[in-house]
Amino acid sequence: xxxxxxxxxxxGKWKGEAVVSHGxxxxxxTFQKSALKNAKEVIASDQNNADLFGKNLTGKALCLPVTIxxxxxxxxxxxxxxxxxAPACFLFSEHVDSLAASGIVLARxxxxxxxxxxxxxxxxxxxxxKTGDTLEVLEDGTVxxxxx
Amino acid sequence: MLLTPEQQAVLxxxxxETLQKxxxxxxxxxxxxxxxxxxxxxxxxxxxxxxxGISLMKPLFSTMEELIKADVHTIGKFTVxxxxxxxxxxxxALLEKVAFKVMYGKQEEYEGQLKQVxxxxxxxxxxxxxxxxxxxxxxKGDVLSWAESSAVVYANSVLGARCNRNxxxxxxxxxxxxxxxxxxxxxxxxxxxxxxxxxRTTKKPEAQVLGSAIGMKVTEDVPYVxxxxxxxxxELTDDVCAYLKDFGAATASNGAVGLYHIDRLTPEAKELGxxxxxxxxxxxVIDDKELxxxxxxxxxxxxxxxxxxxxxxxxxxxxxxxxxxxxxxxxSAALKETGRRKVAVRTxxxxxxEVKAKFMQTAEYKELMSMGVKVxxxxxxxxxxxxxxxxxxxxxxxxxxxxxxxARYCKDEKIAAILSGKEGV
Numbered sequence: 001x002x003x004x005x006x007x008x009x010x011x012g013k014w015k016g017e018a019v020v021s022h023g024x025x026x027x028x029x030t031f032q033k034s035a036l037k038n039a040k041e042v043i044a045s046d047q048n049n050a051d052l053f054g055k056n057l058t059g060k061a062l063c064l065p066v067t068i069x070x071x072x073x074x075x076x077x078x079x080x081x082x083x084x085x086a087p088a089c090f091l092f093s094e095h096v097d098s099l100a101a102s103g104i105v106l107a108r109x110x111x112x113x114x115x116x117x118x119x120x121x122x123x124x125x126x127x128x129x130k131t132g133d134t135l136e137v138l139e140d141g142t143v144x145x146x147x148x
Numbered sequence: 149m150l151l152t153p154e155q156q157a158v159l160x161x162x163x164x165e166t167l168q169k170x171x172x173x174x175x176x177x178x179x180x181x182x183x184x185x186x187x188x189x190x191x192x193x194x195x196x197x198x199x200x201g202i203s204l205m206k207p208l209f210s211t212m213e214e215l216i217k218a219d220v221h222t223i224g225k226f227t228v229x230x231x232x233x234x235x236x237x238x239x240x241a242l243l244e245k246v247a248f249k250v251m252y253g254k255q256e257e258y259e260g261q262l263k264q265v266x267x268x269x270x271x272x273x274x275x276x277x278x279x280x281x282x283x284x285x286x287x288k289g290d291v292l293s294w295a296e297s298s299a300v301v302y303a304n305s306v307l308g309a310r311c312n313r314n315x316x317x318x319x320x321x322x323x324x325x326x327x328x329x330x331x332x333x334x335x336x337x338x339x340x341x342x343x344x345x346x347x348r349t350t351k352k353p354e355a356q357v358l359g360s361a362i363g364m365k366v367t368e369d370v371p372y373v374x375x376x377x378x379x380x381x382x383e384l385t386d387d388v389c390a391y392l393k394d395f396g397a398a399t400a401s402n403g404a405v406g407l408y409h410i411d412r413l414t415p416e417a418k419e420l421g422x423x424x425x426x427x428x429x430x431x432x433v434i435d436d437k438e439l440x441x442x443x444x445x446x447x448x449x450x451x452x453x454x455x456x457x458x459x460x461x462x463x464x465x466x467x468x469x470x471x472x473x474x475x476x477x478x479x480s481a482a483l484k485e486t487g488r489r490k491v492a493v494r495t496x497x498x499x500x501x502e503v504k505a506k507f508m509q510t511a512e513y514k515e516l517m518s519m520g521v522k523v524x525x526x527x528x529x530x531x532x533x534x535x536x537x538x539x540x541x542x543x544x545x546x547x548x549x550x551x552x553x554x555a556r557y558c559k560d561e562k563i564a565a566i567l568s569g570k571e572g573v
Contacts, residue, residue, distance in 0.1 A: 048402075
């Protein structure tokens with residue numbers, strides 16, 4: 001097991017599977033196709049993100065540096081949280097960006113969402129965690145890679 | 149965060165439950181970034197990103213409804229991104245139309261909501277609200293509560309205003325309460341460049357590819373770009389501003405750039421020069437080879453990669469008046485060369501309603517119409533969101549549209565050659 005400690009943006013305890021993007025995640029490009037189809041799950045649709053493209057993100061821990069792209073980003077996160085198809089956790093290696101932060105706050109305040117978010121987990125976290133790893137997220141922002 | 153008594157009263161719910169939620173959202177958002185305070189929005193005319201009544205965006209409609217019920221509206225009137233549809237100028241097949249009716253079924257209702265909350269007027273739909281014809285033009289140093297990544301990066305970089313890359317809803321909330329958190333691009337420190345970018349190309353780089361390269365490299369950091377003044381000069385002329393509009397949109401969509409400085413050209417670079425650059429700034433050199441590498445990295449997402457283009461969008465972000473005139477001249481010359489009267493591929497140019505109205509008064513407008521080109525004020529990106537359009541072989545000179553759709557990117561020169569029938573993709 002390997003542990004990393006980050007800053008809690010939206011706390012919670014969770015255990016499940018990781019999906020990893022080494023580059024910035026373009027929220028609109030990643031989520032829009034599934035959201036528009038009113039799908040039951042998010043299949044990442046950003047053609048420019050080879051790490052995520054075609055992968056199921058619903059109920060997983062999305063491990064990423066930051067989000068990028070359109071300023072609809074926060075609203076998109078709020079929407080997928082309201083649709084209950086969002087990742088269960090957003091685990092940022094860097095300081096969260098303004099769009100993802102907005103989405104997480106909007107989801108919490110306006111949708112009563114229990115989405116978990118931790119940032120500043122560090123570059124080593126993103127270099128260590130792999131898609132398919134089992135993660136445990138604790139209330140204090142500790143992320144344990146159980147399958148390491 | 150230290151709040152004034154007035155701000156604290158709103159947060160405590162003394163101005164109602166809805167405003168309390170609005171304020172709570174802003175304060176929580178600011179806290180994440182360590183904002184010590186909220187500062188007044190000094191340019192109260194907002195610009196918002198959510199112009200589209202996509203039926204699935206339920207949180208958007210319910211939040212708007214809650215604001216309206218509580219009689220909450222923005223302090224100044226606002227502009228908003230383009231409408232998604234224009235059947236008169238952007239015709240579509242029956243099945244596409246059915247899909248559009250389902251997707252944007254709430255458009256009329258949503259526009260009614262926007263009006264009640266503070267929408268400026270029926271023509272306030274464009275991603276280029278900062279153009280003089282549209283008139284939502286902040287001054288240098290103004291603090292904004294805007295969204296729309298291409299508009300924010302333009303306002304920050306070219307106009308010298310101060311705005312974070314706000315998300316949809318946060319743009320609206322800041323314009324309602326008149327305060328935004330003091331962090332990031334609103335502060336002097338947050339506006340310093342952490343990248344030195346050296347442009348060493350043999351000719352003026354295509355704005356959309358240069359912006360894409362920089363956006364992909366620096367992600368959300370602030371770049372200070374050297375060497376571009378050699379091609380653009382040192383004055384913010386209309387042509388230069390149009391170039392920077394397209395450049396910035398690509399940095400913001402292919403990365404997350406909210407502010408760039410161009411040496412000897414943009415307002416803060418002119419004023420403060422290299423003093424804007426942090427000591428530990430990283431470096432990125434862009435030459436012809438690097439631009440070619442970036443261009444070749446774009447995946448072709450067409451179902452049939454060898455298809456003949458069936459639709460071309462020019463104008464994401466919306467074209468300036470000068471760009472419309474320029475494209476008319478370019479296409480006119482290209483068609484003369486090939487002996488054609490009309491463009492070889494159905495073409496839609498997009499621009500702000502006010503810019504379109506001005507352009508319609510010109511001889512160039514008639515000339516462009518005679519070539520078979522349509523001029524619309526829609527958002528091409530929202531058009532291509534329709535799954536029924538995915539089978540179309542769309543070409544565009546917009547890196548933003550390429551990023552969010554299956555449209556294939558072509559440089560301006562290539563677009564002109566395709567439209568004149570000189571060559572295929």
